[in-house]
Amino acid sequence: METVTEWFENNQGLLISYAVSLITAILILWIGFKIARKISTMINNAMVKKSIDPAVASFVASLSHAIIAAAIIIVALGHVGVQTATFVAILGAAGLAIGLSLQGSLANFASGILITVFRPFKAGDFIEAGGVAGVVKEIQIFSTIMTTPDNKFVVVPNAQVTGSPITNYSRHDTRRLDMVIGVSYSADLQQTEDLLNRIVKSHPNVLETPEPTVAVSELADSSVNFVVRPWVNTANYWPTKFELTKTIKQELDKANIGIPFPQMDIHVHKEEKTESE
The missing domain is CATH 2.30.30.60 (SH3 type barrels.)
Incomplete structure (x- = not known):
């Protein structure tokens, strides 16, 4: 115990120096990380104010935060006596090894840059x-x-x-609705086509240009299929699709135009027995 006490007394100045350096390094890290967050936030806000895509602004802000944080860590380590030049070299070698083992993360990083560019x-x-x-x-x-x-x-x-x-799906201002409507083989095709055209063109969200397409596309197993392809503003795509689907069903019912279920005809042939049997 006396030896330990004597050692502390003999190295008191050195211990105080190390303690001060350690506390200073911790303060550097604490204050530095706060500054890094503040700077990244300022970069993000500045880019958004200049009408830069928020997604790109967020990416640049995140990247700047990571770079500043790495620099702060190196400064803090240098303050406690770590040879930063050697540390940087070791960090580079370790980074290469880690990079080879974390190829997926590097690929994600490179892909993030490609997306922003x-x-x-x-x-x-x-x-x-x-x-x-x-x-x-x-x-x-x-x-x-x-x-x-x-x-x-x-x-x-x-x-x-x-x-x-x-x-x-949001890149263009307009989109085309692709709907397939099947009707019975007994239905009047011209009447059906006229009815579908009237329904589509009367909807307020359907654009006049390009002109909607209504045509017979297929003679299917159980139905005659019409394609209904109106153009709408992208923001109105789903509301218009839901409304048109409901209206078409209601109007076909009113006009007594059947929408058949899938069906199959089965023919049974009865063979007569011969006298020898």
Whole structure:
């Protein structure tokens, strides 16, 4: 015990120096991380004010926060006596090893950059990518945040987004409704076509140009199929589809035009027995 006490007395100045350096390093980390968050927030707000896509602004802000945080850690380590030059070299070698083992994360990072540069979609777009359909909320360093139509929060890796076809349903101002309406073989085809044209053209959301298409497309097993293809503004796609489907059913019923169920005709042949049998 006396030896320990004597050691503390002999090295008191050194211990105080190390303690001060350690506390200073902790303060550097604490204050530095706060500054990093503040700067990333300022970058994000500034880019949004300049009408830059919020998803891109979020990506740049996240990237700047990561870079500043890494610099702060190096400064703090240097303050406690760690040789930062050697540390940076070791960090580079470790980064290479980690990079080889985390190729997926690097692919996600590279894909995030590609998304922000080529911008196949932006925040607020309804897209289908990486096996998920939803509204884009944010593009981060490694992932894209989406909200599905049933309000699920989905995080999709950026490499998965760019590694599959991307369908952007919000990119154009107008969309075409593709509907197939089957009627009975006994129905008057001209009457049916005129009725469908009247229903479609009378709907307030259907655009006059391009002109809607109503035509016989197929003589199916149980029905004669009409294609009904009106054009609408993208924002009106689903309400118009639901309303037209309901109205078409009601108007076909009023006109006594049948919508057949799938059916199959079965013919039974009875063979007569011969006298020898």
